[in-house]
Amino acid sequence: MPQSATKPFIDVLSGQRQAIPPMWMMRQAGRYLPEYREVRAKAGGFLDLCFNPELAAEVTLQPIRRFGFDAAIIFSDILVIPYALGRSVRFEVGEGPRLEPLDDPAKVGTLAARADFGKLAPAFEALKIVRGALDPKTALIGFCGAPWTVATYMVAGQGTPDQAPARMMAYRHPDAFAKIIDVLVDNSIEYLLAQLAAGADALQIFDTWAGVLPPAEFARWSVEPTRRIVEGVRAKVPDAKIIGFPRGAGAQLPGYVEATGVNGVSIDWTAEPAFIRERVQSRVAVQGNLDPLVLITGGAALDRAIDNVLANFAAGRFIFNLGHGIQPETPIAHVEQMLKRVRG
Numbered sequence: 253m254p255q256s257a258t259k260p261f262i263d264v265l266s267g268q269r270q271a272i273p274p275m276w277m278m279r280q281a282g283r284y285l286p287e288y289r290e291v292r293a294k295a296g297g298f299l300d301l302c303f304n305p306e307l308a309a310e311v312t313l314q315p316i317r318r319f320g321f322d323a324a325i326i327f328s329d330i331l332v333i334p335y336a337l338g339r340s341v342r343f344e345v346g347e348g349p350r351l352e353p354l355d356d357p358a359k360v361g362t363l364a365a366r367a368d369f370g371k372l373a374p375a376f377e378a379l380k381i382v383r384g385a386l387d388p389k390t391a392l393i394g395f396c397g398a399p400w401t402v403a404t405y406m407v408a409g410q411g412t413p414d415q416a417p418a419r420m421m422a423y424r425h426p427d428a429f430a431k432i433i434d435v436l437v438d439n440s441i442e443y444l445l446a447q448l449a450a451g452a453d454a455l456q457i458f459d460t461w462a463g464v465l466p467p468a469e470f471a472r473w474s475v476e477p478t479r480r481i482v483e484g485v486r487a488k489v490p491d492a493k494i495i496g497f498p499r500g501a502g503a504q505l506p507g508y509v510e511a512t513g514v515n516g517v518s519i520d521w522t523a524e525p526a527f528i529r530e531r532v533q534s535r536v537a538v539q540g541n542l543d544p545l546v547l548i549t550g551g552a553a554l555d556r557a558i559d560n561v562l563a564n565f566a567a568g569r570f571i572f573n574l575g576h577g578i579q580p581e582t583p584i585a586h587v588e589q590m591l592k593r594v595r596g
Contacts, residue, residue, distance in 0.1 A: 261323045261391035262453055264537045264569050265493040265515040273562075273570045274322035275594055276393075277587070278518075279577030280315040281327045284584065287314050298343040299335070302328050305377035312382050316390060318584075319591055322571075323391040323454075324382060326447070328375050330397025330458055333439055334406050336367035353409030355417060357428035367439045369446065376450040383451030391454055394447030398459035398498070399436035399477040406432060415461050422473060429473075437477050441484035444492075448485075454493040456518070457481060460576075463500015470504055471511075479512045486513075495539060499576065506531040521575030525564035537569040542590070544574050550586040558593045 260274040282288055288311050295301035302308055308327045316324050331349055335341040340352040354360050383392055396402075400418075407429075408417035422429040444455050462474040478496055485492050497518035498508050509517055509532055516537035519528055523541055532538060546557040561572065572594050578587075 258389050259322075259391045259453060260389070261571060262493060264571055265454060265495070267537075267569065269567075269569050272595055273566055273572045274391075275572035275591070276321040276323040276325065277315070277574050277578050278325075280319075280321060280325065281311045282578065283580035284578055284582045284587075285314055285318070287318075298329070299332075299341070302332065303371075303374040305374045305381055308375070308378035309381035309385070312378065313385055316386065319587060321390070323393050324386060325393040325395060325456070326375065326379050326382060326452070328378075328395070330395075330402055330460075331405060332372060332375065333367060333396065333402060333436060333443060336369060336371045336443075337364045337435065337439065338368065339363075339406065348411050349405060351405055351409045353417075354406050354432060355408070355421065357425050360425075360428040360431055363432065363435055365435060365438075367443070369442065372443065372446070376446055379447060379450035379452055392452050393454050393456055394444060394450075394452030395456040395458060396440045396443055396481075398457050398462070398474065398496075399433045399440065399481075400465070400473045401459050401461045402436050403429070403432045403473075404461050415464050419464065419469075422469065433473065433477050437480045437484070440481050444481065444485050445488055448489055448492060454495065454515075455485070456495040456497060457514075459496065459498040462498035463502070467504060470498075470501070471507070474498055474501075475508050475511050478508075478514075482513050495537075497539075503527070506535075509536050516569075516571065518573065519575065523575075529564065529568065533565060533568040533570070537571060538565055539571040539573045540565075541573070541575040544576055544579050544582070547574065547586050547590060548579055548582050550583060550589060554586060554589060555593055558590060562594065 260270045291307055291311050295307050312324050312327045331341050342350050404415040404418040407421050459474055482494050493515045495516040496514040499520050519540040521541050521543035542561055546554050
């Protein structure tokens with residue numbers, strides 16, 4: 253793994269507060285950038301872009317060149333693991349992902365135990381290209397989807413408003429659902445280790461749909477699988493830096509942090525600041541949590557919101573980010589305004 257002593261992003265995850273918080277944005281390589289849209293049009297389909305090492309590296313580097321963020325996140329998608337497991341995965345323009353649904357126990361029986369990591373080789377090649385192009389002070393983030401969130405798409409075959417199909421299957425057929433989770437845990441460990449080997453400095457586990465689960469199910473389907481992934485990665489790379497993002501976890505965040513062993517946790521814009529400072533940031537680094545809609549708004553409202561985030565969290569171990577991904581309609585000038593405001 254690359255030496256990270258001079259990377260502010262990694263320093264925060266290692267327990268060292270920075271006077272100016274390092275910053276990046278979720279979905280920073282994306283549709284709000286005209287240069288991204290050009291490459292995307294050239295690539296063909298979305299997965300074609302993910303699996304073209306040169307083009308995936310290029311869009312990963314675009315926001316770094318333009319804004320000088322403290323971290324790059326490799327351009328990919330959380331559904332590459334189901335794809336490598338041999339499931340049908342396609343992306344419909346304007347409609348999001350479509351998969352072959354695993355919506356009953358008989359279908360779960362057809363799920364491969366191990367992914368074909370040869371299918372993911374282009375992603376590892378893209379990481380190597382980006383690593384070679386980045387300034388030594390800029391961190392490179394690899395990632396995966398958390399098993400719960402990836403399973404919600406695999407069961408329903410698409411995103412749904414409250415992921416009811418996966419929740420119902422977990423209640424009706426817990427053993428079959430646990431098999432999906434177990435396969436995703438094992439393959440996510442291998443996938444993350446390969447990303448570290450290819451040059452990633454840190455990892456993020458995206459559990460976008462964690463917030464729809466009641467407490468007992470949150471513990472079983474979100475916390476425990478994430479704990480197993482962290483443990484599995486650290487069995488091979490003991491000092492691996494890992495951020496968890498159980499979006500919408502709210503009051504369950506302290507238990508998540510304690511049980512999983514993550515180095516940092518990403519928080520959405522609904523998180524209660526005093527609670528986070530006292531119960532979460534006192535133990536690990538916190539990343540977040542500007543509302544993506546106020547970044548679209550800009551002006552005085554954006555300045556106030558940024559100042560509020562900094563007032564709440566910058567006295568501790570903190571990485572400035574959004575509370576979720578940047579929206580495609582965000583003006584570039586507002587991103588520049590945010591950078592200037594945070595960096596003073």
